[in-house]
Amino acid sequence: MVRRTKDEALETRHRILDVAERVFNERGVTRTSLADIAKAAGVTRGAIYWHFTDKADLFCSMVARVTMPMESPICQMDHRASPDPLASIRDMMVGILRKSSEDPQVRRVFHIVFHKCEHVDEMQPVWQRFNEMHAGCLLRIEEGLRAALTKGQLPKTLDARRAAFGLRALLDGLMSTWVMDPDHQPQAHEAEALIDLFMSALHAAPRPAQRTVRRRVKLAA
Amino acid sequence: MVRRTKDEALETRHRILDVAERVFNERGVTRTSLADIAKAAGVTRGAIYWHFTDKADLFCSMVARVTMPMESPICQMDHRASPDPLASIRDMMVGILRKSSEDPQVRRVFHIVFHKCEHVDEMQPVWQRFNEMHAGCLLRIEEGLRAALTKGQLPKTLDARRAAFGLRALLDGLMSTWVMDPDHQPQAHEAEALIDLFMSALHAAPRPAQRTVRRRVKLAA
DNA sequence: TTGCATACATACAAGTATGTATGTAAAATA
């Protein structure tokens, strides 16, 4: 076999990662052997072991390639610096949802990470990164909400931490649902409408006493 | 080895399932062999192959044992029959969250299903069941919202489908976050407060034109 | 009490994935 030039080697590496992304997505991570990936990429396992130390290393490298929606510049901005923190938060959330649903590579990797692999310790860098993304997103929303509170954009009775927690949960749920179904492509308008709808809840916050007496429901299974 | 009576055999079966639940949760499904489970259960692989045809069968049986929060009676009620559909939806969502966060077995199985196994076709019955749970939950929320609309509990401009989709996403996100962290036990009040907060958004719905002009944000990564 | 089915344990066969060691031809380098 002909020895490849440096550029060609890099291309081989990319091809392996591309193929891994596709095959992991189709068959799951553990069910696909390195031989499967090698075959699909038109190389042998030798090539994989040359570029990556391990299957876990290959997996982590595959994930590390892509910039996740919560890591994109839209999500790194400090809402406290914005003249309109609420609008800033909204734009961030819409941006995250848009990238999650429109970028096919992001969708594939999300699908693999959430449904086609197991969260075991050998891929720890990936989980750590996702946890940091998750925590960072919550932090920025909360910061933004506090800024909105001080600017008088929101009622003083609003619990910023709780509201931020809820907004992030909404984000998680929407991303999960839209990514789970591989061929469902939500229209861009839908994400905006949903975010706007639920952010409007923050304005209605000051209702310490409920308007109706809740019916108590037995929890017996 | 002594032959067991029928009750003892049933107990063996339960013990195998209990152990599988624990070990799958700790080490992940694919990383634990049937030999591991057998050893931890104090039996041999023979016992496992007697009670279950397969590892996939064992896994599915383990999941099938438990009633998921979305399958409990609280979630099967038809909100359309309620005099207060909104309160009924609220109670359902709070009930789901409560059971998800309080029942340790539910937490373990959720954790396994979402983070410690791969969604491959050999466990299809499990995924099918979860999909049906998911779809059924959305359906019931939407039905309830429509009933609330006809009863005048909500503004006529509210998009019931969209709102239901958002509420379920909120549920998903909260469950995911609370289940992911194995030793985080949210206080019961928190779930109620979050549901109340975001359900209040539905009342504020009729805002066809946004109050401020949105700053357009570039999406370039 | 005999006989059969049960509830496992034990033993065996075979595939499969992994990691490593080695081979090799061309690119890079001096």
Place this chain on the structure above:
DNA sequence: TATTTTACATACATACTTGTATGTATGCAA
């Protein structure tokens, strides 16, 4: 141009894991 790396391919040894086949002692039924 000679030498050294590089970028793989090939070959091999090993360790698991699974599935099945078989053994076996006992509960249970007739």
